[in-house]
Amino acid sequence: MTVDPLIRSLEELQARALQELSASPSADSVERWRVAYLGRKGHLTLVLRGLGSLAPEERRAVGAAANRVKALLEESLARAEEAIKSAELHALAEQGRLDVTLPGRPVPLGRLHPTTQIVREICAAFVSMGFQVVEGPEVEWDRYNFEMLNIPKDHPARDMWDTFWIDRVDEHGERPMLLRTHTSPMQIRIMESTRPPVRVVVPGKCYRYEATDATHESQFYQVEGLAVDDGITFADMKGTLYEFARLLFGSERRVRFRCDYFPFVEPGAEMSIDCFACNGQGCRICKGTGWIEIMGAGMVNPRVLEGVGYDSSKYTGFAFGLGPERIAMLKHGIDDIRLFYSNDLRFLGQF
Numbered sequence: 638m639t640v641d642p643l644i645r646s647l648e649e650l651q652a653r654a655l656q657e658l659s660a661s662p663s664a665d666s667v668e669r670w671r672v673a674y675l676g677r678k679g680h681l682t683l684v685l686r687g688l689g690s691l692a693p694e695e696r697r698a699v700g701a702a703a704n705r706v707k708a709l710l711e712e713s714l715a716r717a718e719e720a721i722k723s724a725e726l727h728a729l730a731e732q733g734r735l736d737v738t739l740p741g742r743p744v745p746l747g748r749l750h751p752t753t754q755i756v757r758e759i760c761a762a763f764v765s766m767g768f769q770v771v772e773g774p775e776v777e778w779d780r781y782n783f784e785m786l787n788i789p790k791d792h793p794a795r796d797m798w799d800t801f802w803i804d805r806v807d808e809h810g811e812r813p814m815l816l817r818t819h820t821s822p823m824q825i826r827i828m829e830s831t832r833p834p835v836r837v838v839v840p841g842k843c844y845r846y847e848a849t850d851a852t853h854e855s856q857f858y859q860v861e862g863l864a865v866d867d868g869i870t871f872a873d874m875k876g877t878l879y880e881f882a883r884l885l886f887g888s889e890r891r892v893r894f895r896c897d898y899f900p901f902v903e904p905g906a907e908m909s910i911d912c913f914a915c916n917g918q919g920c921r922i923c924k925g926t927g928w929i930e931i932m933g934a935g936m937v938n939p940r941v942l943e944g945v946g947y948d949s950s951k952y953t954g955f956a957f958g959l960g961p962e963r964i965a966m967l968k969h970g971i972d973d974i975r976l977f978y979s980n981d982l983r984f985l986g987q988f
């Protein structure tokens with residue numbers, strides 16, 4: 638058999654393919670062309686597969702011609718693809734969609750929660766006065782949360798802290814564990830593990846089994862403070878807390894101490910600042926009094942010092958506990974504490 642007709646039909650195939658390729662205007666039509674000619678079942682591939690049935694010398698001649706056609710088609714395909722790509726880029730540039738001078742799209746940035754911000758600010762104020770920051774457990778023993786703070790079982794002062802108890806009963810039928818109702822148990826933990834001088838602040842979450850309202854949450858933060866040393870007086874406490882109020886609220890704020898009762902301090906006090914909204918004249922925020930209470934404080938009760946093995950004839954100290962959310966509310970004029978933990982980004986994004 639002569640190979641001429643086969644070679645001729647290959648030449649025809651090549652001419653047809655090149656002509657169709659030059660008439661393919663888009664990436665899609667070029668891809669269809671590739672499948673039709675060079676794909677697994679394409680025209681040229683079928684010719685190459687058919688070579689097996691030829692005699693060896695015919696196979697060599699037709700094979701060489703078919704490979705030349707294949708190389709030419711592949712090269713033409715690459716050129717056509719390149720031309721289409723650069724035409725597309727050119728068209729995009731024409732439309733101005735690739736204006737590299739446009740500013741980038743803004744990336745939404747996360748930020749610190751307002752509670753985290755105020756807790757850090759409060760701690761930084763005390764750190765600047767030489768206090769150390771310490772943290773402790775949220776699941777606590779009755780012993781630390783109450784008993785060693787001079788609040789024995791059945792003491793009426795327990796009613797000051799509505800408690801979430803952990804559902805575990807000991808051999809006396811008592812529930813010894815709870816979610817801490819305040820950060821004061823850390824006073825005991827710290828004094829048990831260190832000797833004076835002690836100067837610490839303890840930020841952390843607390844839990845109370847109470848109905849929520851505009852100023853009460855069942856989960857909230859406190860920052861506890863404790864300073865114990867030889868010869869610490871009530872005047873040291875006032876000086877430290879005045880300085881704290883000055884750092885946080887500015888030097889124009891006035892501060893007031895009044896008697897208050899907490900079993901673990903003696904004497905106990907509440908500290909208030911004059912209302913920033915009405916400058917002490919009396920308004921809705923300060924409930925007409927001109928003053929806003931910001932913390933409980935007092936001199937550490939000698940019974941508490943003795944309970945942790947400190948000599949109360951040598952050492953004295955002061956402690957305080959404040960609510961950071963309430964302080965953030967004062968600073969930013971927020972009228973409902975529940976906004977802090979309802980995860981509304983419109984609220985959180987403002988800080």
Ligand code: FA5
Pocket residue numbers: 818819820821845847852853854855856857858859861899902930931932933934935956957958959960961962963974
């Ligand atoms: C105490 O918890 C004492 N442990 C504070 C203390 C420490 C006194 C050391 C003396 C010495 P009180 O229950 O008043 O006290 O809470 C202190 C602060 O925690 C309050 O002033 C308030 O800012 C905040 N707080 C209390 N309960 C809630 C609540 N349900 N939601 C939000 N904040 C609260």
